[in-house]
Amino acid sequence: MKPGYFWSLVSAGVCAAGAATAATTPLTCEGLAGQRFGAAEILEAKARGGGSEFSMMDLFFGLPFAEVPASCRVSGTVRPTSDSDIRFELWLPAEGWNGRLFASGNGGFAGFIDTISLGLGLRAGYASLSTDTGHRSKDTDGRWALGHPEKIIDYGHRGVHEAAVAAKATIKAYYGEAPKRSYFSSCSNGGRQALMEAQRYPEDYDGILAGAPAFDASGAVSTMAWNQQQLRREPGAMLGKAKLPAIADAVLKSCDAIDGLVDGVVDDPRNCRFDPAVLLCKGKESDDCLTAPQAESLRLIYAGPGGSHLGQPHRGYEPGGELGHNWQDWTTGTWRREPAQYSFSTAFFRYLVYGDPEWDNERFEFQRDRRVMQERLGAILDAVDPDLGRFEARGGKLILYHGWSDGALAPRRTVDYYESVRARMGAARSDGFVRLYMAPGVQHCGGGPGPNAFGQFGPGGGNDPHSNFAAAVEAWVEQGTAPGPVVASKYENDIKGILAPQKTELKRTRPLCPYPQVARWSGKGSAHLASSFSCVAP
Numbered sequence: 001m002k003p004g005y006f007w008s009l010v011s012a013g014v015c016a017a018g019a020a021t022a023a024t025t026p027l028t029c030e031g032l033a034g035q036r037f038g039a040a041e042i043l044e045a046k047a048r049g050g051g052s053e054f055s056m057m058d059l060f061f062g063l064p065f066a067e068v069p070a071s072c073r074v075s076g077t078v079r080p081t082s083d084s085d086i087r088f089e090l091w092l093p094a095e096g097w098n099g100r101l102f103a104s105g106n107g108g109f110a111g112f113i114d115t116i117s118l119g120l121g122l123r124a125g126y127a128s129l130s131t132d133t134g135h136r137s138k139d140t141d142g143r144w145a146l147g148h149p150e151k152i153i154d155y156g157h158r159g160v161h162e163a164a165v166a167a168k169a170t171i172k173a174y175y176g177e178a179p180k181r182s183y184f185s186s187c188s189n190g191g192r193q194a195l196m197e198a199q200r201y202p203e204d205y206d207g208i209l210a211g212a213p214a215f216d217a218s219g220a221v222s223t224m225a226w227n228q229q230q231l232r233r234e235p236g237a238m239l240g241k242a243k244l245p246a247i248a249d250a251v252l253k254s255c256d257a258i259d260g261l262v263d264g265v266v267d268d269p270r271n272c273r274f275d276p277a278v279l280l281c282k283g284k285e286s287d288d289c290l291t292a293p294q295a296e297s298l299r300l301i302y303a304g305p306g307g308s309h310l311g312q313p314h315r316g317y318e319p320g321g322e323l324g325h326n327w328q329d330w331t332t333g334t335w336r337r338e339p340a341q342y343s344f345s346t347a348f349f350r351y352l353v354y355g356d357p358e359w360d361n362e363r364f365e366f367q368r369d370r371r372v373m374q375e376r377l378g379a380i381l382d383a384v385d386p387d388l389g390r391f392e393a394r395g396g397k398l399i400l401y402h403g404w405s406d407g408a409l410a411p412r413r414t415v416d417y418y419e420s421v422r423a424r425m426g427a428a429r430s431d432g433f434v435r436l437y438m439a440p441g442v443q444h445c446g447g448g449p450g451p452n453a454f455g456q457f458g459p460g461g462g463n464d465p466h467s468n469f470a471a472a473v474e475a476w477v478e479q480g481t482a483p484g485p486v487v488a489s490k491y492e493n494d495i496k497g498i499l500a501p502q503k504t505e506l507k508r509t510r511p512l513c514p515y516p517q518v519a520r521w522s523g524k525g526s527a528h529l530a531s532s533f534s535c536v537a538p
Contacts, residue, residue: 026176029072029092035173039084040166044075047094068123070094074170078162083150088131088163089113091122092174100474101167101179102126102459103160103205105190107445108344110155111137111144116499117458124459127179129167133159133193140340142347143357152352156380157196160184164197164204181477185458185470187211187445188408191400195383195417198398202391207473211456212402212409212445215417216312217381220409222370223305223314225345227331229364230300237293241328246288247298248322250279255319261521265441265450266320268518268538269404270412274302274319301331304410305366309374312384315412321405326443330407340408352377384417386424388434397476398434399469399483401456401512403442405449411438418515435483436515437469442488446498451488451510453497462501485511485519487530511535 027035032045050070071091078086102124104117110133121128134154135144145152154162164182172178184205186194191213197204214220231238239247255272256262266272276298281289290298304316321327333339342361350359353373374382388398402414418436441450446457455468465472465483472483488511491497493504508528511519513535525532 027173029074029094029174032072032074032170032174035170037166037169037173039080039162040076040078040169042074042076042170046073047071048073068119069096071122072174074174076166076170078159078166080154080158080162081150083148084134084154084158086131086134086154086159086162087113087136088129088166089115089118090167090170091118091128092171093122093125093127096125097127097175098125099180100126101129101164101171101182103129103164103167103182103184104458105160105184105186105193106130106133107186107188107190108139109135109137109142109144109347110159110189111135111141120457120499121459126459127167127171129163131159131163133163140343140347142351145351146355146357152377153380156377157193157200157383160193160197161201161204164201181206181474183207183209183458183470183474183477185209185211185456185473187213187456189214191215192217192381192383198388198391198396199383199385202388202394202396206395207397207399207477208391209399209401209456209458209469209473211400212406212411213383213400213414213417214409215383216413217383218370218374218378219309219312219314220413221345221348222366222373223410224341225349225361225364225369226305226314226366227301227317228339228342228345228361229366231297231331232361233297234293236291237297239290239294239297239332241332241334242287243290243294244322244327244332246279247276247290248320250274251319251322254278259518259520260523261527263527266318266404267440268438269318269320272319276302309370313413313416314370315410315416317407317410318404318412320441321403321407321443321448323449324443324447326405326407326448330444349373384420386417386420388421388425392425392429392433395477396433397473399437399473399476400435401437401439401454401469403439403444403446403448403450403452405441406444408444414438415515431482437486437512438515439488439512440510440519447494449490451490451508451512452494453491453501454486454488454512457498483514485513485535488512 029047032042035042074090102121104114114130118128137144182205191210192215194208194210195215254274255266259267276295279290302316305314330340402411422430442448442452446452455470458470462468463471465475467487475481489509490507491504496504509530511530517535518538519533520536
């Protein structure tokens with residue numbers, strides 16, 4: 001599995017339930033098997049000793065999941081309709097449960113149980129939950145949706161909710177009491193799931209961490225299809241991955257120093273006025289220059305489709321995120337694999353929108369197909385509602401984050417959503433329960449040249465709310481401590497830095513500031529230390 005896909009498919013977070021109810025006589029782990037809780041059924045429950053190996057991915061990345069404690073591993077299904085089969089796993093600490101539930105979401109089309117997040121939560125003392133949202137699939141395979149409208153609803157919002165309800169009932173049966181708090185954290189499609197929970201099912205979670213959310217699914221998928229169409233609009237318009245280093249270098253030469261510090265990161269790409277024409281070939285084409293059609297392709301990707309639909313703007317992608325497993329995975333593809341934007345958007349329109357396995361990108365027309373997708377699926381998939389009043393009323397807290405160098409989902413769309421909440425609910429009221437953090441140089445959910453480890457995948461990365469978003473949302477919920485600047489870290493190995501920082505070398509740190517503030521170097525002290533920066537108005 002490539003790192004770029006890792007960031008989109010692995011989503012973890014913090015999750016737990018509402019107020020505890022009166023204790024009941026607990027069941028043994030094995031006694032949970034066969035139990036029914038409403039539409040949920042426990043298929044299997046087995047006690048596991050500590051030190052179990054959980055997945056080949058854990059071994060591939062060298063993560064320390066042999067250290068997890070003894071647990072009761074529960075597998076179940078929820079069938080709210082005759083065509084539903086929402087599988088979930090709930091890992092329950094055999095000892096030392098902290099009284100909380102931790103739930104993680106999924107990237108892409110979901111379709112898998114996130115064992116990495118389950119292991120992280122269990123190791124930190126949480127009852128940990130993951131669901132496949134009602135189907136089994138891989139990466140960008142959407143065939144599960146063909147002829148199954150109820151499964152699309154399960155994927156869109158019902159699966160995560162039903163799994164939460166089932167998990168809370170199971171926890172109460174096992175421990176004799178319900179979890180005292182609930183937390184959900186995820187990124188990408190999981191960020192969309194997070195916002196869907198806050199908007200539709202505010203009773204499920206007390207604190208929510210939503211990263212790079214694909215909340216406007218209709219617009220995001222349509223923009224992906226539009227991007228790929230621009231790259232195929234005429235012969236020679238395609239950008240290959242071999243061109244990306246030259247593009248990235250030209251962007252940095254144009255925009256890196258705007259924030260007063262040359263550090264290999266475009267701090268706020270909205271201030272970058274990079275012109276792709278500077279890369280036009282003056283002679284024979286090479287990897288160090290662009291043909292006129294390629295330069296126009298790059299300009300179009302940065303600009304985006306433009307306009308809006310039902311108040312939802314269509315944004316482009318930001319300069320500064322071209323390297324690594326970012327544009328290579330999402331935009332240009334490689335000789336071995338087509339771009340994820342192409343395969344994901346094509347599968348969406350084939351199987352979820354039109355139900356036509358023969359549909360392809362050549363048929364795509366932005367205004368028409370974006371409208372059709374919204375009309376057919378918007379009520380199921382789009383989490384665009386800015387009214388979070390019910391979530392606020394029960395004391396819920398929400399932290400949003402997005403990397404400015406995201407190559408999968410346009411970063412400005414998360415700014416748009418945050419500002420729509422403030423416009424709907426008022427600035428002062430919103431400040432009481434919502435924060436947004438924009439992360440310079442961070443790609444899709446993680447990775448990139450900027451400091452990109454900040455507790456975005458839930459428990460296990462430390463419990464300091466000043467350097468861990470999961471801990472910050474928990475402190476906000478339970479102690480009333482509103483988050484301020486959060487220190488992000490850059491490690492030698494980005495994946496290990498987020499999931500197992502003790503396994504890799506720390507390179508530098510920098511504060512992430514509550515939006516709209518930005519981090520500025522003082523001009524004194526090391527530019528590699530967060531203490532040399534302060535959060536200021538842009």
